[in-house]
Amino acid sequence: MTIIVNNSKIRIFKGAKVGDAVLRWAVRNRFDISQVSSLQVTDQWGHLLDNAAPLKDKQSINILYQ
């Protein structure tokens, strides 16, 4: 399935959770994956999501840098 992370498309396995998409995004953007837990993730309305939150195909999420 495809997830839109910070306006970039990421293809990832079906059933991926927010944490999975964040990891893929982190690797792709050379962000230290041991630090991903410090990132905040929001949905399209700006609500906070946790890493275990389910994702749907074509869902948009945003990763906020601290």
Next chain:
Amino acid sequence: MKKNFLSIATLVLVSFFGIAHGETVRILSSNDMHSAIEKMPQYAAIVDSIRAIDPFVLVISAGDNRTGNPYNDLYEPVSYPMISMMNLIGFDASALGNHEYDSKVEGLAKVISLSNFPYLAANITCPPESGIRVRPYMVFDVKGIKVGVLGITQVGDNGLPDTHPDNVKGLSFQLPEEVIPQYKWLTEQCDVNVLLTHVGFDVDIELAKQFPYYDLIISSHTHTQLEGGEIHSGVLITQNGYQLPRVTLTTLEVEGGKVVSKKAENIYLNNPNRHAEAAEALLKHFKNSPEMERVVGYFKNDINGYDPLGVMMCDAWLEECECDIALENYGGVRYDYIKAGPITVKDILNLDPFLNCPVVMTLTGKELHDMLIACFKADRNRFPITSGCTAVVTYTDASKSSIKKLELFDTNGKKLNMKKKYRVVTNNYVASIADSPRQDQGVRGDVTTSDLITHWLEKKGTVDYQGRSSFTEKW
């Protein structure tokens, strides 16, 4: 402790004495608790505090009460710790979350039979032989006010909840928007109308648009962290994260059979010292679960090093998922020594503690080759462990920071065919960090990889992995 209690008391008292006419309906709701048994004693204390002021407060869960903590999910009967805590607190109702189906129809039937509160879902049909007893709705009498609560369970694109299709065999589901209009009559008979849904915040916004005659949607599934609640199309929607960071207190003022004002506030569960003693005693009991000490297999010899234990993990995943090849990142193996003798459930959870899930994909030999290198790079230059194939890794130099050449061999020692397709299993962590080009990204399974190892060891009995490795290194 005192401060926390006072803030709850103030919250309730202000709204209690602030009403000139009519009645106040209070609902304390939670969602996606996901086996957070450690938070339940705090939850119980909050419920006690609010009930001291308003004994009619409704305590409601929007589903996914289970899955997320081995102390709850491995208990027999499954999920009993969570259910007994919810019984102790005195929940009035729960929605059916997609994870409620994780222990199949038999497991869900048992969970429901152990629960002292009803499960609400109007869009599920359960044949009598399933043993599952679900109500579409409940009408609660709160100080003479009729509060109608209609339950809706999650249905995915395939027409089933997000769980393995085998888990819901024999059950049938309808889309929420097809079912909700059938209960319009209920809303006309009740003073307060609540949709208790497990469909996700985005879907709930659409439901609010389509069915604005509801006063409140108690939302869940997407783990959305709202600041209290939000009004969409005139409907108040509440949802409060994952594993009980907070609970939501919704206050509805009712006059003349109508809700005239509504608000939702978050109450934090961040003070473990403020807990209900009975719930704390239950928690201690369940944390001493004999299930954790259950012997699932035996090691014939002592095992030294991450490699042999990693190979064992991969063998287990490979056989349990009926794959040709399995791979695990080196950093995913958390033990480097296990003594010969019995292996317990706790040992397996320490070996593979991340509650990862398997991801099964079909890869060509070339795609696998590239994925192994991508995993090496993302896992701090540590080559992954495999089963179903072995590797000879040639590094550019002794620092082993870069791979010059990677050769893969099948179980007969022949070079792996780069064009042939293989069924490959790994965990969701590797499937995420190994960012290499591949046609099939795979599908995430609904069990944990540690569960796969446990089941595999139960079948194997005694295993011997002394000295095993899946790759050799050169430079």
